[in-house]
Amino acid sequence: MTIPAGCHCGAIKFEVSEVPESVTVCSCTFCAKRGALWAYYTPDQVKLSVKPEADAIYSKNGMAKHHHCNVCGCGTFSEVPTWVDYQPDWENPRISVNARLFEDFDIASLRVDEVDGRNLW
Ligand SMILES: [Zn+2]
Incomplete structure:
Protein backbone atom coordinates (compact mmCIF):
# COMPACT_ATOMS: atom_id res chain seq x y z
CA MET A 1 0.00 0.00 0.00
CA THR A 2 1.51 3.31 -1.04
CA ILE A 3 1.02 6.34 1.19
CA PRO A 4 0.85 9.83 -0.28
CA PRO A 20 6.39 1.51 7.81
CA GLU A 21 6.74 -1.14 10.50
CA SER A 22 7.25 1.63 13.01
CA VAL A 23 8.14 5.28 13.30
CA THR A 24 11.07 6.67 15.23
CA VAL A 25 11.33 9.53 17.68
CA CYS A 26 14.93 10.63 18.16
CA SER A 27 16.25 12.62 21.09
CA CYS A 28 19.14 14.30 19.25
CA THR A 29 19.31 18.08 19.42
CA PHE A 30 17.89 18.48 15.90
CA CYS A 31 15.08 15.90 16.00
CA ALA A 32 13.90 17.01 19.43
CA LYS A 33 13.29 20.49 18.03
CA ARG A 34 11.85 19.40 14.70
CA GLY A 35 9.40 17.03 16.36
CA ALA A 36 9.26 14.62 13.43
CA LEU A 37 8.16 11.01 13.48
CA TRP A 38 10.69 9.39 11.16
CA ALA A 39 9.98 6.48 8.83
CA TYR A 40 12.99 5.06 6.99
CA TYR A 41 13.09 3.96 3.37
CA THR A 42 15.61 3.14 0.69
CA PRO A 43 15.73 5.87 -1.98
CA ASP A 44 13.89 3.69 -4.52
CA GLN A 45 10.93 3.37 -2.12
CA VAL A 46 10.24 7.11 -2.07
CA LYS A 47 8.81 9.03 -5.02
CA LEU A 48 9.59 12.70 -4.53
CA SER A 49 7.76 15.53 -6.22
CA VAL A 50 9.50 18.70 -5.15
CA LYS A 51 9.22 22.27 -6.40
CA PRO A 52 12.94 23.13 -6.36
CA GLU A 53 12.33 26.71 -5.25
CA ALA A 54 10.50 25.45 -2.15
CA ASP A 55 13.06 22.86 -1.10
CA ALA A 56 15.43 24.11 1.59
CA ILE A 57 18.21 22.02 3.11
CA TYR A 58 19.72 22.26 6.55
CA SER A 59 22.91 20.35 7.20
CA LYS A 60 24.74 21.22 10.35
CA ASN A 61 27.69 18.88 10.09
CA GLY A 62 27.65 18.29 6.34
CA MET A 63 26.42 14.72 6.81
CA ALA A 64 22.67 14.34 6.98
CA LYS A 65 20.70 16.69 4.75
CA HIS A 66 17.46 17.74 6.39
CA HIS A 67 14.92 19.12 3.93
CA HIS A 68 12.07 21.46 4.73
CA CYS A 69 9.60 23.53 2.77
CA ASN A 70 10.61 27.18 2.72
CA VAL A 71 7.03 28.22 1.90
CA CYS A 72 5.07 26.61 4.75
CA GLY A 73 7.91 25.50 7.01
CA CYS A 74 7.12 21.79 7.33
CA GLY A 75 10.04 19.44 7.93
CA THR A 76 9.69 17.00 5.03
CA PHE A 77 12.46 14.41 4.71
CA SER A 78 16.14 13.83 5.37
CA GLU A 79 18.93 12.15 3.44
CA VAL A 80 20.74 9.97 5.94
CA PRO A 81 23.12 7.00 5.94
CA THR A 82 22.36 3.56 7.26
CA TRP A 83 23.90 3.21 10.70
CA VAL A 84 25.95 0.12 11.51
CA ASP A 85 27.30 -0.05 15.05
CA TYR A 86 26.75 3.73 15.30
CA GLN A 87 28.93 4.30 12.22
CA PRO A 88 27.38 5.90 9.12
CA ASP A 89 27.34 3.72 6.03
CA TRP A 90 26.88 6.16 3.13
CA GLU A 91 27.12 3.30 0.62
CA ASN A 92 23.59 2.49 1.77
CA PRO A 93 21.75 5.79 1.92
CA ARG A 94 18.28 6.10 3.37
CA ILE A 95 15.56 8.66 3.14
CA SER A 96 13.86 9.32 6.41
CA VAL A 97 10.50 10.89 5.79
CA ASN A 98 8.46 12.79 8.33
CA ALA A 99 5.50 10.44 8.81
CA ARG A 100 3.47 13.34 10.23
CA LEU A 101 3.07 14.44 6.61
CA PHE A 102 1.27 11.23 5.56
CA GLU A 103 -2.15 12.04 4.10
CA ASP A 104 -5.32 10.37 5.45
CA PHE A 105 -3.34 7.90 7.48
CA ASP A 106 -3.84 6.86 11.10
CA ILE A 107 -0.37 7.57 12.39
CA ALA A 108 -1.39 6.49 15.89
CA SER A 109 -1.71 2.93 14.56
CA LEU A 110 2.08 2.67 14.20
CA ARG A 111 4.53 1.52 16.86
CA VAL A 112 6.77 4.34 18.05
CA ASP A 113 10.45 3.48 18.62
CA GLU A 114 12.58 5.83 20.65
CA VAL A 115 16.24 6.36 19.77
CA ASP A 116 18.51 8.19 22.19
CA GLY A 117 20.33 10.11 19.46
CA ARG A 118 21.48 12.78 21.87
CA ASN A 119 23.77 10.28 23.56
CA LEU A 120 24.48 7.79 20.79
CA TRP A 121 26.07 10.11 18.21
ZN1 LIG B 1 5.07 23.74 1.92
Whole structure:
Protein backbone atom coordinates (compact mmCIF):
# COMPACT_ATOMS: atom_id res chain seq x y z
CA MET A 1 0.00 0.00 0.00
CA THR A 2 1.51 3.31 -1.04
CA ILE A 3 1.02 6.34 1.19
CA PRO A 4 0.85 9.83 -0.28
CA ALA A 5 2.32 12.65 1.78
CA GLY A 6 3.08 16.31 1.50
CA CYS A 7 3.87 19.53 3.27
CA HIS A 8 1.05 21.87 4.27
CA CYS A 9 1.18 24.08 1.17
CA GLY A 10 1.73 21.21 -1.27
CA ALA A 11 5.00 22.46 -2.76
CA ILE A 12 6.72 19.27 -1.63
CA LYS A 13 4.96 15.96 -2.10
CA PHE A 14 6.13 12.42 -1.83
CA GLU A 15 4.80 8.90 -1.85
CA VAL A 16 6.23 5.95 0.03
CA SER A 17 5.90 2.42 -1.30
CA GLU A 18 4.73 0.77 1.91
CA VAL A 19 3.42 1.31 5.42
CA PRO A 20 6.39 1.51 7.81
CA GLU A 21 6.74 -1.14 10.50
CA SER A 22 7.25 1.63 13.01
CA VAL A 23 8.14 5.28 13.30
CA THR A 24 11.07 6.67 15.23
CA VAL A 25 11.33 9.53 17.68
CA CYS A 26 14.93 10.63 18.16
CA SER A 27 16.25 12.62 21.09
CA CYS A 28 19.14 14.30 19.25
CA THR A 29 19.31 18.08 19.42
CA PHE A 30 17.89 18.48 15.90
CA CYS A 31 15.08 15.90 16.00
CA ALA A 32 13.90 17.01 19.43
CA LYS A 33 13.29 20.49 18.03
CA ARG A 34 11.85 19.40 14.70
CA GLY A 35 9.40 17.03 16.36
CA ALA A 36 9.26 14.62 13.43
CA LEU A 37 8.16 11.01 13.48
CA TRP A 38 10.69 9.39 11.16
CA ALA A 39 9.98 6.48 8.83
CA TYR A 40 12.99 5.06 6.99
CA TYR A 41 13.09 3.96 3.37
CA THR A 42 15.61 3.14 0.69
CA PRO A 43 15.73 5.87 -1.98
CA ASP A 44 13.89 3.69 -4.52
CA GLN A 45 10.93 3.37 -2.12
CA VAL A 46 10.24 7.11 -2.07
CA LYS A 47 8.81 9.03 -5.02
CA LEU A 48 9.59 12.70 -4.53
CA SER A 49 7.76 15.53 -6.22
CA VAL A 50 9.50 18.70 -5.15
CA LYS A 51 9.22 22.27 -6.40
CA PRO A 52 12.94 23.13 -6.36
CA GLU A 53 12.33 26.71 -5.25
CA ALA A 54 10.50 25.45 -2.15
CA ASP A 55 13.06 22.86 -1.10
CA ALA A 56 15.43 24.11 1.59
CA ILE A 57 18.21 22.02 3.11
CA TYR A 58 19.72 22.26 6.55
CA SER A 59 22.91 20.35 7.20
CA LYS A 60 24.74 21.22 10.35
CA ASN A 61 27.69 18.88 10.09
CA GLY A 62 27.65 18.29 6.34
CA MET A 63 26.42 14.72 6.81
CA ALA A 64 22.67 14.34 6.98
CA LYS A 65 20.70 16.69 4.75
CA HIS A 66 17.46 17.74 6.39
CA HIS A 67 14.92 19.12 3.93
CA HIS A 68 12.07 21.46 4.73
CA CYS A 69 9.60 23.53 2.77
CA ASN A 70 10.61 27.18 2.72
CA VAL A 71 7.03 28.22 1.90
CA CYS A 72 5.07 26.61 4.75
CA GLY A 73 7.91 25.50 7.01
CA CYS A 74 7.12 21.79 7.33
CA GLY A 75 10.04 19.44 7.93
CA THR A 76 9.69 17.00 5.03
CA PHE A 77 12.46 14.41 4.71
CA SER A 78 16.14 13.83 5.37
CA GLU A 79 18.93 12.15 3.44
CA VAL A 80 20.74 9.97 5.94
CA PRO A 81 23.12 7.00 5.94
CA THR A 82 22.36 3.56 7.26
CA TRP A 83 23.90 3.21 10.70
CA VAL A 84 25.95 0.12 11.51
CA ASP A 85 27.30 -0.05 15.05
CA TYR A 86 26.75 3.73 15.30
CA GLN A 87 28.93 4.30 12.22
CA PRO A 88 27.38 5.90 9.12
CA ASP A 89 27.34 3.72 6.03
CA TRP A 90 26.88 6.16 3.13
CA GLU A 91 27.12 3.30 0.62
CA ASN A 92 23.59 2.49 1.77
CA PRO A 93 21.75 5.79 1.92
CA ARG A 94 18.28 6.10 3.37
CA ILE A 95 15.56 8.66 3.14
CA SER A 96 13.86 9.32 6.41
CA VAL A 97 10.50 10.89 5.79
CA ASN A 98 8.46 12.79 8.33
CA ALA A 99 5.50 10.44 8.81
CA ARG A 100 3.47 13.34 10.23
CA LEU A 101 3.07 14.44 6.61
CA PHE A 102 1.27 11.23 5.56
CA GLU A 103 -2.15 12.04 4.10
CA ASP A 104 -5.32 10.37 5.45
CA PHE A 105 -3.34 7.90 7.48
CA ASP A 106 -3.84 6.86 11.10
CA ILE A 107 -0.37 7.57 12.39
CA ALA A 108 -1.39 6.49 15.89
CA SER A 109 -1.71 2.93 14.56
CA LEU A 110 2.08 2.67 14.20
CA ARG A 111 4.53 1.52 16.86
CA VAL A 112 6.77 4.34 18.05
CA ASP A 113 10.45 3.48 18.62
CA GLU A 114 12.58 5.83 20.65
CA VAL A 115 16.24 6.36 19.77
CA ASP A 116 18.51 8.19 22.19
CA GLY A 117 20.33 10.11 19.46
CA ARG A 118 21.48 12.78 21.87
CA ASN A 119 23.77 10.28 23.56
CA LEU A 120 24.48 7.79 20.79
CA TRP A 121 26.07 10.11 18.21
ZN1 LIG B 1 5.07 23.74 1.92
